[in-house]
Amino acid sequence: METIPYSGDMGGWGGPVRWEASADGVCERPVSRAATIKDVARRAEVGVATVSRVLSGSGPVSPATRERVLRAVRELEYRPSALGRSLKTQRTGSIGLVVGEITDPFCAELAAGVLACARTLGEHVLLDAAHDDPAREAEIVDRLVEQRVDGIIAIPTGHGDRWRAAMRAGVAVVFADRAPAELPEIPSVLADDAAGVRSAVEYLAGLGHRRIGFLGTTAPGAAPGTDAGVREATFRTALAERGLAPEEDLVVRARPSRDSAFAAAAGLLQRRPDLTAVLAATHLLGEAAVLVARELDLRIPADVSIVMVDDVPWAELCDPPLTAVARPGRDMGYRACEVLLRDPARRERGRPVVLPTELVIRGSCGPRTGMPGGAARSARTR
Amino acid sequence: METIPYSGDMGGWGGPVRWEASADGVCERPVSRAATIKDVARRAEVGVATVSRVLSGSGPVSPATRERVLRAVRELEYRPSALGRSLKTQRTGSIGLVVGEITDPFCAELAAGVLACARTLGEHVLLDAAHDDPAREAEIVDRLVEQRVDGIIAIPTGHGDRWRAAMRAGVAVVFADRAPAELPEIPSVLADDAAGVRSAVEYLAGLGHRRIGFLGTTAPGAAPGTDAGVREATFRTALAERGLAPEEDLVVRARPSRDSAFAAAAGLLQRRPDLTAVLAATHLLGEAAVLVARELDLRIPADVSIVMVDDVPWAELCDPPLTAVARPGRDMGYRACEVLLRDPARRERGRPVVLPTELVIRGSCGPRTGMPGGAARSARTR
């Protein structure tokens, strides 16, 4: 048993204390380390098992003993170490959350949902951002596995290997928002993007628009089944169903950065002054479309109608307010967490949970005008 | 030593395997648990200490042994458990981050900064949101202490007790964005809100505005030294310096919710149709001001000029784009993490790190007009 230097004038405190020289090396002062279950047991004059029983509420303890233990706990400000417990129980009570970029409103919304659910279930959340970089994602997953998280919720960007490795290591995984086709065995919680895009196209077509531009994203892995793929594919299908030939020239893709989005929007709007509506597949693309339209002196919706996927707070503040396909980010996060933590059955089957989207109609779309202002537009070159 | 059921046809795999009945109780299949350092040692036919040495790169190991160990690691897909290591080393390599609400753009920006710095330092980030609720904050801090995080970065909302307890438990704490006056011993990283508000007031005053409204927040703890307090106090001071009597009627406070912000803005703008400019102390208040102005058919900036504290993405998208006091949220997060993890000296002293703000001038402010349109405004009552 270790011996602990004991200070007489501490009134028999009995807590863990050690003496350490302070930085200046002159005056010494007591530095307390966190109390352990042993310290509590010693002070309450009971065994460590009893302390554990009292604290976890398992097993029988006499009221008198319980009181003694609780008093010791209070006096020592004892906080059981999750480390010891986790090592023993093989459960850490924490989950990993891997998003693209936490400052992205959708990711943040999803994170909020995860946080809310995790809280009700008493779990901690380890957050990290992969920035759409598969290598970084792989590294994050590795580290999360080392931390022995009980599970991982991710908006995946990379390929299958690392995720399979995680599952082999015994870590449950649930995807949110995206579900790589190569990993059908991993359960996922998605928004019904297809329905969302379809509703947007139908809305625009119903307004009389015939030449609709599409601002999409280059799928990182270019894997079919990726959200970008779904949105673009649905756009084409929906158009075709209406008997509108999907002109290749009207579909442009950008990388997920503001610059790239802006360039894509500028390219589209300048190259095709004849289009009367734009469907932006992400809020970044929607933002770019609005900015570019403004730059080109295009009036919204008189000259060009705009719809975007993802309803973010600024959609309401925009002038005119932007029509958008709302996706339930928070619900998706909450649901993903539920699937991960309390729905092993569903996890087993791996069929995706699909949550509905909603077309929120505001003021950014109008009927196709006879004169789309092509002359004025082509005259200006940003 | 434990005995492990061994399956002949696994080709002498030697990894940790146990047999478990699957859910349906019919077919049995092998369920692997994560390999431990012992498994690796056994497979490489060395002692666990050697494995540890190889993996941590400490101590001398012969090339041959090292190779054998690394091969075993590879074959078993061994990932050292952070639990075991943390328990031994008394460092978890993770920090806690407590924000108000992760969907708040400023909080998210700050979180991104923390994430970035934590990553370079190899630390994990445990995220939680206190939702401006001191009780919740206290609970989160308690749990973080149980997790034995190496430190905590927080945008604090509650009172001192819990934070002091955390420090007593040996957890370093750094505040970001706010620094309760009651806890001067805890280091903090702040934005120079006073300078920011002052620059905004001077800008408006320079434009000729005399009756400037202030939309502020009710400080949760009402403690002086809180950001809300600083912003409002600075507003009054700056006004007074300009010889403008700070009319009580022109200062209103809201709780940090959209509804409350909207109500406050509506109240101010309706009650005082004579004011020509508004300074919003948060982006939520700025949003409310814009929405209310639009609702009341007030033109920005012709009828009313608006400046807000916190430059968020939508400020640029607003029409007209909103002039704002930019605060370096990401830098603050990064810096806070640095102070926490690699600047114990500064932590010791506890003098706040103050980062500069910048007035980003866009189109939402104009010179005071002779006729502020009071008649038209008071006629309408939302």
Add this chain to the structure above:
DNA sequence: TTGAAAGCGCTAACAG
């Protein structure tokens, strides 16, 4: 250069 062994703080049998 290597291995054995002692814990880190906790829980969960298992005896009393």
Add this chain to the structure above:
DNA sequence: CTGTTAGCGCTTTCAA
């Protein structure tokens, strides 16, 4: 009802 004890997976002396 309560205490003793054996690990959980790892690092780290200390000998060999």
